[in-house]
Amino acid sequence: MEHGLIVPPVFSPIPPAIHPRHEAINERTTAWANTFSIGSPELREKLVVHDIGTFAARVLPEGREEVVSILADFIIWLFGVDDGLCEEGELGKDPAELVGELSRMLRVAQNPDVPMLSENPLAAGLRDLRHRVSRYATPGQEARWVDALREYFLSVVWEASHRSRETVPGLNDYTLMRLYDGATSVVLPLLEMGHGYELHPNERDSTAVRAAAEMAYFIITWDNDLFSYHKESRAQQYYLNVLRVLENEQQLTPAEALSHAVAQRDRVMCLFLRVRDELAATGSPQLRQYLENLGTFIRGAQDWGISSHRYTTPDDPADLPSTFCDTPTDDSDEALDIPAVAWWWDVLPERETFQPSHGEFRTSA
Numbered sequence: 001m002e003h004g005l006i007v008p009p010v011f012s013p014i015p016p017a018i019h020p021r022h023e024a025i026n027e028r029t030t031a032w033a034n035t036f037s038i039g040s041p042e043l044r045e046k047l048v049v050h051d052i053g054t055f056a057a058r059v060l061p062e063g064r065e066e067v068v069s070i071l072a073d074f075i076i077w078l079f080g081v082d083d084g085l086c087e088e089g090e091l092g093k094d095p096a097e098l099v100g101e102l103s104r105m106l107r108v109a110q111n112p113d114v115p116m117l118s119e120n121p122l123a124a125g126l127r128d129l130r131h132r133v134s135r136y137a138t139p140g141q142e143a144r145w146v147d148a149l150r151e152y153f154l155s156v157v158w159e160a161s162h163r164s165r166e167t168v169p170g171l172n173d174y175t176l177m178r179l180y181d182g183a184t185s186v187v188l189p190l191l192e193m194g195h196g197y198e199l200h201p202n203e204r205d206s207t208a209v210r211a212a213a214e215m216a217y218f219i220i221t222w223d224n225d226l227f228s229y230h231k232e233s234r235a236q237q238y239y240l241n242v243l244r245v246l247e248n249e250q251q252l253t254p255a256e257a258l259s260h261a262v263a264q265r266d267r268v269m270c271l272f273l274r275v276r277d278e279l280a281a282t283g284s285p286q287l288r289q290y291l292e293n294l295g296t297f298i299r300g301a302q303d304w305g306i307s308s309h310r311y312t313t314p315d316d317p318a319d320l321p322s323t324f325c326d327t328p329t330d331d332s333d334e335a336l337d338i339p340a341v342a343w344w345w346d347v348l349p350e351r352e353t354f355q356p357s358h359g360e361f362r363t364s365a
């Protein structure tokens, strides 16, 4: 595939932050992956130098250290599934087999005592994660975590069906799949656990709060698609990425697809900021903490994404930015032309603008 795409500094109005214990957390995650034999020896050798513990330390910069460690170990586990089972493994080309394996895995997450997948290292790692999650989660948060794993698993099965036929979905389907296959929603229960609170379900599941969370998923995965394009397009295997989707659907060159995708994530970032600020002004202290950590999740993925060897690939360096910028390339408050998510632009009450020439208020979207 095309090489040499230069990714520009992207719009990031969220300040960087990192947990002071990031080095210890990162080292413990390497030890954890070795203890549980996460991934094949070749995959594990790569994963343990990707600074995944540092990523978790950026997502929860002021979180409880034990929970940051759970998050770090969980992310390396997720890469064991996403890289090991799905993108590089045989099951990833066989959705019918993959759905069974992931359903068994889900049973282990729900009830770590079931005598299933007894010889499976990923299942053993998941059992350990589940026991540790239980220590810091309420039963409701445990259930959310399992439900989020299910939506991640469902989306990677969808992805596997495209991989098995080497097809590329259209933008709307890709967006819907990508909201979940980036494993972003599975991180959210840990944001709450990291600060020892439980968001009231009526607040967490309100339309505007759900939309804000989905916007974070979108920004994180679009950014990942920009930063991982080099790694993904040069590997000799099937890959799905928004740049590839746009190239395919709209007959764009990689450079055109890049500026298109940047504009999309900039517009969603502008909306995220507005919705976040509006919700924070009227929400509970718990909601304010949650919104704060949606922001640190976005920013943490960016800081990690431009610096981790996973994406910079030092043996064949990617042209990634070393900084971010303060202004969006597109600040339009029009909804994106993607039906699955266009409703995000309707969650804020209509803004009133004063029209001096008419001497009266007019509402605008």
Ligand code: 3E9
Binding pocket: 075, 078, 079, 082, 181, 182, 183, 184, 187, 220, 221, 224, 225, 228, 301, 310
């Ligand atoms: C991401 O997509 C795959 C996830 C399973 C990675 C685990 C990451 C998280 C739980 C946090 C979200 C962070 C992101 C999306 C960076 P993809 O494109 O397969 O990731 P890759 O690293 O291979 O580009």
Ligand code: MG
Binding pocket: 082, 087, 181
């Ligand atoms: Mg993937």
Ligand code: MG
Binding pocket: 082, 083, 087
């Ligand atoms: Mg991947």
Ligand code: MG
Binding pocket: 133, 134, 135, 136, 137, 138, 139
């Ligand atoms: Mg508990």
Ligand code: MG
Binding pocket: 224, 225, 228, 229, 232
């Ligand atoms: Mg990627």
